[in-house]
Amino acid sequence: xxxxxxxxxxxxxxxxxxSLALLSLICIPVAMAESIRVLLAQEAQFLxxxxxxxxxxxxxxxxxxxxxxxxxxxxxxxGLHVDGRRILGxxxxxxxxxxxxxxxxxxxxxxxxxxxxPISGNVRVSRKGHALAVVNQVDLExxxxxxxxxxxxxxWHPEMLKVQAVAARTYALYNKMLSAARDYDVVATIQDQVxxxxxxxxxxxxxxxESTRGIVVTHQQAPIYAAFSSTAAGPTEDAVNVWAxxxxxxxxxVECPFDLESPYYQWxxxxxxxxxxxxxxxxxxxxGTIATITPIAYSRAGRVARLRILHSGGETILRGEDLxxxxxxxxxxxxxxxxxxxxxxxxxxxxxxxxxxxxxxxxAKELAELGYSYNSILQYxxxxxxxxxxxxxxxxxxxxxxx
Numbered sequence: 001x002x003x004x005x006x007x008x009x010x011x012x013x014x015x016x017x018x019s020l021a022l023l024s025l026i027c028i029p030v031a032m033a034e035s036i037r038v039l040l041a042q043e044a045q046f047l048x049x050x051x052x053x054x055x056x057x058x059x060x061x062x063x064x065x066x067x068x069x070x071x072x073x074x075x076x077x078x079g080l081h082v083d084g085r086r087i088l089g090x091x092x093x094x095x096x097x098x099x100x101x102x103x104x105x106x107x108x109x110x111x112x113x114x115x116x117x118p119i120s121g122n123v124r125v126s127r128k129g130h131a132l133a134v135v136n137q138v139d140l141e142x143x144x145x146x147x148x149x150x151x152x153x154x155x156w157h158p159e160m161l162k163v164q165a166v167a168a169r170t171y172a173l174y175n176k177m178l179s180a181a182r183d184y185d186v187v188a189t190i191q192d193q194v195x196x197x198x199x200x201x202x203x204x205x206x207x208x209x210e211s212t213r214g215i216v217v218t219h220q221q222a223p224i225y226a227a228f229s230s231t232a233a234g235p236t237e238d239a240v241n242v243w244a245x246x247x248x249x250x251x252x253x254v255e256c257p258f259d260l261e262s263p264y265y266q267w268x269x270x271x272x273x274x275x276x277x278x279x280x281x282x283x284x285x286x287x288g289t290i291a292t293i294t295p296i297a298y299s300r301a302g303r304v305a306r307l308r309i310l311h312s313g314g315e316t317i318l319r320g321e322d323l324x325x326x327x328x329x330x331x332x333x334x335x336x337x338x339x340x341x342x343x344x345x346x347x348x349x350x351x352x353x354x355x356x357x358x359x360x361x362x363x364a365k366e367l368a369e370l371g372y373s374y375n376s377i378l379q380y381x382x383x384x385x386x387x388x389x390x391x392x393x394x395x396x397x398x399x400x401x402x403x
């Protein structure tokens with residue numbers, strides 16, 4: 001696909017400006033001492049921990065036990081139990097002597113379990129009433145290796161894998177610098193970025209992470225809020241149109257005619273109207289029987305900013321993102337839609353997938369295949385930013401915009 005002269009000029013300018021700055025960063029391999037706390041589960045009914053060989057368990061009181069894997073953890077009325085025995089204190093830290101663990105998290109109801117999750121690092125298990133909170137404390141680079149194949153295909157172009165690695169690392173570091181008051185830094189789901197431990201980590205992923213080790217995207221020497229989503233299907237979005245408290249200079253919309261090959265570029269979806277009404281009420285909107293849903297305001301990039309819902313109780317105005325949340329983020333992939341019809345079902349037709357703020361993953365894939373470097377791609381989607389090696393630079397605390 002041919003790029004416009006303007007777009008080509010932007011890329012060439014960005015690549016030239018950053019090349020000298022990056023040279024000193026990427027030629028010096030530096031090991032990072034950073035770790036990240038990843039919330040794997042917040043209300044687990046049980047946790048099975050498997051490993052090769054013995055496990056070390058450290059209780060809240062400082063007592064250290066050596067146990068043979070597997071072990072089974074539950075929360076009961078009288079405290080935290082390991083293999084049926086009560087442990088003093090409200091949490092335990094579990095380590096493998098061989099630095100590898102496999103976790104099986106019990107889902108709500110206690111009868112079913114999730115897919116085994118192989119992880120590096122340690123796991124901290126805390127009792128939260130009759131449930132367990134499970135946090136993986138892992139080296140930052142190992143965490144990034146777990147995010148990359150969970151967010152994109154490891155078969156994608158190597159430069160795109162580097163793009164994803166740097167964005168994931170930056171996002172994690174940004175959140176870590178602001179999460180001191182919490183028991184975790186990031187959540188292992190789309191609430192932050194998807195992380196599945198060592199699942200899917202192959203040589204291509206390892207190479208992408210190691211070749212960008214420590215490199216983060218910064219603005220005014222602070223890690224940025226490195227938002228990304230699947231498919232913009234048009235210009236990317238200003239962050240303030242999605243999150244009112246994130247009016248950030250580096251999260252302004254840019255042209256993105258690069259993601260035409262995405263399977264999410266164009267879509268159609270339907271939602272049962274009774275389910276939509278129920279979900280809107282659950283979100284706090286006073287909605288009766290819906291008669292019409294009409295977009296009334298659009299963002300500069302052409303996405304639905306606000307809608308008017310006429311219903312048996314009157315009129316309700318809500319944001320496009322509120323409707324997405326009510327219908328389900330995977331049901332209505334983006335706010336770039338129109339309402340085709342309303343009956344027993346509401347039928348939507350639209351373009352793109354995700355909030356479209358910051359990096360467009362399918363757009364970055366195409367640009368990587370066209371020969372652009374990971375640093376030029378990142379600086380295009382995050383305008384006004386620089387790349388720094390976090391191990392060599394004194395990073396500043398991110399500035400949180402006032403809503």
